[in-house]
Amino acid sequence: MTAAISVRGAVKHYGALQALGGVDLDVAQGEFFALLGPNGAGKTTLISALAGLIRLSAGSIRVMGHDVVDDYREARRMVGVVPQELVFDPFFSVREVLRLQSGYFGLKRNDDWIDELLASLDLTKKADANMRQLSGGMKRRVLVAQALVHRPPVIVLDEPTAGVDVELRQGLWAFVRKLNEQGHTIVLTTHYLEEAQTLCNRIAMLKAGRIVALDNTVNLLRAVDGHTLRVRIAGDLPAGLNGAAPERDGEHWVFASDDYTVLLDRLVALRNAGAAITEFEVGRPDLEKVFVDVMRRAE
């Protein structure tokens, strides 16, 4: 099957600055994919190149098999992009904006789908309001609707939840998840790593224009850090814990293992050794740890 997105040797220079340093990436159809990385890593640059908003200095990108430069018309029909910046056209109402966007994509009568989008994104009441009268969260949802007017198989969301309140974030993700279940390929960037962890099946981490980690979410979580047991003990750590050597983290001792039973044994050993446990906590691996680790190792 054709890849939804296929990036080959993508390089982008802005003068002396290298925003992308040779990115290779394939996203399969139907994936829910996260592009993570610190500010300035090149996420938006990669998305812009994919959308034809900028031109690569070298390399190529295909969307559903269509080169974004040579076959830009087909490539652009295949992708809907929600831009990072909260942009809007103050001359028009929500419905006008969506009708115009449909027309740009060659769709003359699109009102049924527009109504459906408005309903799904909870914008029906605002359909005839001017864009200027909308709150930030509403403007963001209009951007999502605009990206979807032509029912693109590939949907790219660049930090769609930045500065959006919790309720709205959950609503938005429920909607995007539904689109994914219907077969749309989703690519997103976000600074909320727990969102990426729960939503995405595969993750690429970008740093200074290069991919520094690329794997299934499950593998990424497994590879770097296991489960942890954090304990707080009154007094010193007793000797003879079957050779286990926990790490000190402030007031706590931290045992790490991929296996819960090992951690349970440690807890039992501590108690048998007479340690006065005042607090303990078992932590699941989380993407934030993975992220911090990957970024540190990529120095």
Add this chain to the structure above:
Amino acid sequence: MSGANLSGFKTLLYKELLRFWKVSLQTIGAPVLSTVLYLMIFSHVLDSHVTVYGAIEYTAFLVPGLVMMAVLQNAFANSSSSLIQSKITGNIVFVLLPPISYREFYAAYVLASVLRGVLVGFGVWLASLIFVFVAPKAPLWVLIFTLTGGAILGSLGVIAGIWAEKFDQLAGFQNFLIMPLTMLAGVFYSVHSLPVFWLRVSHFNPFFYMIDGFRYGFFGVSDVSPWLSLSIVSMFLAVLAALTLRMLASGYKLRG
């Protein structure tokens, strides 16, 4: 490669028309008013003293020049202000993301500019009827020079709107290039009334031919033959269109 996106072009054209139509008091009303003020003041001061081409009253002579000036200035204002606003607010992405070719993009912006120019020009002519009745003797020439002149200024507006990064850069383009070229093109006088040196200089100004050809359409008299004007104006338009299209094809300042 797939074929043309006619609907994309038409929608972009429609959007551009809607954009100025929604604020027509500013985009049509205001320029009509200011041109009418020119007409009122100049005609009041000069009408009894000056005739041009032998028998034409100064006020009558002034009308076609002012109409064409309005066409040109508003054609320029339309594409340039639309583009710079879209760039500065960032909503230009909405027309860059869809499958619209650079030729369709160009055609939509320029055609919208021409239509705004036509509307304002027509408004100025209508308003001028209060002062003097001047009807075109050769309407086809009027039409041809309106369309070519409007397209030239629409193209210049596209170039300026894409090149400028701030409003004052756009204002510079307008004040130091468009305004002088228009003012020195014989809107307010027949260039034959100029000293020989300035007469020669005028002949290097493409705007002179737009206005002179347009005026021929009204009076059947002009400083140079309308055919000469038409060939120079057409050539200028062809060169400018090629230049603008190349700029758009390269993605200059639009698709960094």
